[in-house]
Amino acid sequence: MEARHLRYALALAEYGHFGRAARALGIAQPPLSKQVADLERETGARLFDRTRQGVFPTAAGEAFLARARRALEEMAAAKVDADRAARGETGRLRLGFIASALLDPLPDVLGRFGRERSDVRLELHEMASGRSAAALVAGELDVAVTLGAPRGAGAEHLVSVPVGHDHLTAVVADAHPYSGQVSVSVDQLRRQSLIVAAGEDEPAVAAGLRTLLGEDAAALHGATVARDVHTIMGLAACGVGVGLGPSRMRSAARPGIWFCRVTPETALPDLVLSFAERDRSPVLAAFLDTVRRTCPDVGAALDRRLGPA
C-alpha cells in the first residue's frame, strides 16, 4: 500500500464520483478505478459503494478513510518538522559555561537567541572549563564557553574562538581607602588582605595572580577564598579586603563597591567559545549566527576559523 492509494481514496470519497475525483487528482478516470480496485483487493474489503446516485464509502471505507487522513497528515507533518529542524527552528542546544560568563557575553546572546528561536530548547549547564571541554568532545554538549581554549584529548577536533578577553580588576568597599582611585598598583595590593576566587578553573587565574605578585605570591596563602565573583564582590563590600577578579565583574556592579584597574594590567585567560568541528547541526549554526550578530569581533574570528559562512 502506498500513499497514492490513500490520496486517491480520499479524493474519491470527497467527490463521490470517479471522473471528478480523477480530474481533481490530475489523472484520468481509468487509473483511479484501477488503483481503488487494487486498494480494495489489498485490504480485502469493499471500501466504496458505487450507486447511480454517486460513490459512497462503506462502513469499512469510513474506517479506512479516517486512518488514511491521519496517515497523510503525519506524512505532511514529517516534511514540515524535518524542514523546521533543518532550519534550526526546533531542536535542542546544550550549552556548557562557566558561571562568570553569565556576566558578560551570555546575557545578550542567550536573550537574543531565546527570542529568535523560541522553539529551540536551551539546556544550560554551568560547569568548570575542563568539564565543558570533555563533555564537548564526548558529544554531551553542543557548545561550551570556557576560560581559555580547551586543551587535552580530543581538543584538536574542537573549534574555539575568543569571545572576550579580560584583565585582573580590583574591587573594594566604598569606605575602603582605595575607593575612588582609578587604579591600584601591585605594591598596594601586597599590603592588603586579598579576596580571590577558588574553583576548578582557578589554577589558570591563580597563575596570573602569581605572575603579577612575583615572589610575594605567598600573600595569596592568607587570602580569603570565594566560590564565585559575586561572593568576591559581596566580601569586598563588607570591607573584608581587596577583591580580585575579572573585569567582567563590572557588569554586575552593586551599590557600595568601587572598581579599580590593577597596574600593571594583567591579562586573564580569554573567555572562549568552542564547539565540535564536525558539528553541522543547524541549531548550532543558528546559535553561532546569533553570536556573530551580537559580537561582531567574534564573527570575524569565526570567519577566520571556518571560512566566511
Added chain:
Amino acid sequence: MEARHLRYALALAEYGHFGRAARALGIAQPPLSKQVADLERETGARLFDRTRQGVFPTAAGEAFLARARRALEEMAAAKVDADRAARGETGRLRLGFIASALLDPLPDVLGRFGRERSDVRLELHEMASGRSAAALVAGELDVAVTLGAPRGAGAEHLVSVPVGHDHLTAVVADAHPYSGQVSVSVDQLRRQSLIVAAGEDEPAVAAGLRTLLGEDAAALHGATVARDVHTIMGLAACGVGVGLGPSRMRSAARPGIWFCRVTPETALPDLVLSFAERDRSPVLAAFLDTVRRTCPDVGAALDRRLGPA
C-alpha cells in the same frame, strides 16, 4: 512522497548502513541510496549523516522519522480497521423494535450478538411498528422488529421475515375463578371485564380482538386500557379483570397470575424482522447470522427470501 520513502528511511535508521538496510528491505543498495536522496531533496533537509562509523539520522532526520513511524502505523491500522469493519466486527447497528419483542426473541438474539460482537455499538430504539418501518425506509434504522410486516411507501424495498407468531392469551389472577383452567372460551370472556393494550400498534391487535368477539366487540369499549403487556399482567394480578395479550407474555410470567389459552385460538399479527433489501452492511449480515443461529426456523425463512447465504 510515498510510503516507500518512509519505509526506506526507517530501515536505514534502524540498520545504520545502506547495504544492510537494503538487504533487509529486499532491494539492492543503489536504489536505497537514490530513494533516500530523493526524499532528502523533497524535504529539503539532509536527514542522515553518512560517516565511516555508520549512517545516523540528523536532528531533522529524527524529527522526520518520528512522524514517519506514526504515518506507517496509521496506514497499517487503516487496513486492519477496514478489515474488521468489513467483517462486521466493528460498527454500529441501529435496531428499532416494539416493546413486546423484548419478551421473546430479542433477549436471546441480543445477548448472543452482544457477546460475539462486543465491538459493535448496538443502538436500541423502542418504537411503534409504523415508525420502525418508516425509519428503516429512511435509512435511520438498520433492522426493525415490528408487529406485522411493514406496509406503506418504500416497504417494497424491505425484506421481512416472521420471527415468531403469536395468539391471543388470557391472563388472570391466581384468585380468579378461571385460574387453573387450561383455556377460556370466547363466551367466558364476554362476561368479564377485559384488560387490553393500547398503543400505536394496537389497531392491528384490536382488529384481532374484534374478530374474536364478533358482534360483542362493544365489550371492548368498557375495557381497561394498559400501555404495555407488563401493565396488563400487573392489572390482571390485582384482579381487575381478565388480561388479553400475546402469548409471548408467558416469557415474562410473574407470581400470582395464571395464563389460559383462548378458544377458539386467535392469531395475532406476526412479529416480523425487517431490513433494507439493498443493505449489504457486514454488521447487518453478522446480525442476521446471529438471528439465524438463534432461531433456526427464521434462518430457513431468510434463506427462502434471500437465497441460501
Added chain:
DNA sequence: GGTGGCGATACTTTGCGAATATGGACGGAG
C-alpha cells in the same frame, strides 16, 4: 427503444524504481 452518463475493461505508452556495473573517497594494513 434510443440516448447519455458513469464505471469497468482492454490495450498501449511511459515513467520510475530496481538491478548491474562502476566510480570515488576514506581508513586500515603491510
Added chain:
DNA sequence: CTCCGTCCATATTCGCAAAGTATCGCCACC
C-alpha cells in the same frame, strides 16, 4: 606510502506498474 577493502554515490539498462486512450456494458431517463 601504497595497496586494498569498505561503503556510498553515480551511470546505465531493464522491467513493471501506473497512466493514458479507446471502448464496452450497464442502468436511468427521456
